[in-house]
Amino acid sequence: QKEVEQDPGPLSVPEGAIVSLNCTYSNSAFQYFMWYRQYSRKGPELLMYTYSSGNKEDGRFTAQVDKSSKYISLFIRDSQPSDSATYLCAMTGQSGYSTLTFGKGTMLLVSP
Amino acid sequence: EAGVAQSPRYKIIEKRQSVAFWCNPISGHATLYWYQQILGQGPKLLIQFQNNGVVDDSQLPKDRFSAERLKGVDSTLKIQPAKLEDSAVYLCASSRASQETQYFGPGTRLLVL
Numbered sequence: 323q324k325e326v327e328q329d330p331g332p333l334s335v336p337e338g339a340i341v342s343l344n345c346t347y348s349n350s351a352f353q354y355f356m357w358y359r360q361y362s363r364k365g366p367e368l369l370m371y372t373y374s375s376g377n378k379e380d381g382r383f384t385a386q387v388d389k390s391s392k393y394i395s396l397f398i399r400d401s402q403p404s405d406s407a408t409y410l411c412a413m414t415g416q417s418g419y420s421t422l423t424f425g426k427g428t429m430l431l432v433s434p
Numbered sequence: 435e436a437g438v439a440q441s442p443r444y445k446i447i448e449k450r451q452s453v454a455f456w457c458n459p460i461s462g463h464a465t466l467y468w469y470q471q472i473l474g475q476g477p478k479l480l481i482q483f484q485n486n487g488v489v490d491d492s493q494l495p496k497d498r499f500s501a502e503r504l505k506g507v508d509s510t511l512k513i514q515p516a517k518l519e520d521s522a523v524y525l526c527a528s529s530r531a532s533q534e535t536q537y538f539g540p541g542t543r544l545l546v547l
Contacts, residue, residue: 330474354533365438365525365538366477410476414533421490422536424476 325349328411328425337434341398345411345425348392352413352423355387357396360408360427369409370396401432436460438539440526446545452514455542459507459528465489466503467536468511469525477525483509484532516546 328345335341343357354373358366370385372378372394378385384397394413398405408427439458447453459466464485469477480499482490485506494501498517503509513520523543527536 326476328476363540363543365527365540367538368535371535412476421479421482422477424478426474426476 325423326411326413326425329428330426332429332431334431334433335401337401337403337432339401339432341401341405341430341432343396343398343409343411343428343430345394346392347394347413349415349423350392351415354414355385355394356412356422357383357385358410358412358424360410362407366410401430403432403434406430406432438526438528438537440539440542442542443540444543446547447516448547449518450515452512453516453544454510454512455524455526457509457511457526457539459509459526460537463528463530463537464506465529465532465534466509467527467529468501468509469527471523471525471541473522480511482532489532516544518546520544521546
């Protein structure tokens with residue numbers, strides 16, 4: 323079993339839809355959870371950063387962490403064609419030099 | 435603030451040849467990372483530097499890959515000799531300190547024929 327599982331998609335939605343992206347993980351040592359967005363032929367850029375369980379909202383984006391289920395989600399409201407990209411979940415442990423473990427990424431396509 | 439710079443952007447080589455990639459991190463960032471991203475996969479950490487010292491190189495194939503960060507600023511990643519399975523995007527990232535936000539460069543796309 324991989325440490326981080328993420329459905330690669332592609333996920334196709336119409337403009338304005340609510341998008342739900344998810345990852346599951348197996349390592350209970352993970353404490354910090356991130357979502358990165360990666361446009362084609364670009365490096366990943368950090369979208370959301372959360373610690374521990376709960377919700378965090380930033381504009382149209384909401385990140386949700388359920389540590390008891392080892393499950394994290396990213397919700398995108400009122401999706402736009404400019405949101406079309408690959409979304410990577412990433413997580414890391416508590417220690418100062420813990421490395422990031424990434425999911426495979428989910429490709430999202432938002433059609434106008 | 436300038437972002438992470440990488441060069442070249444693209445490289446095509448034949449197997450068994452050698453290749454080198456260069457990274458210039460964001461000014462003042464102490465931590466530098468090299469990742470390998472194979473098509474359809476998430477980035478995988480190859481090596482992490484704290485200033486000019488190696489913190490983690492546990493996933494670096496040391497028989498063919500090497501990296502250095504002289505003077506704690508720029509870094510180079512070398513592959514010698516290259517194999518077909520090394521075809522990937524090599525991403526450099528930097529952060530002010532470990533556990534802080536990592537900023538990624540655009541990557542170098544390597545194709546080994």
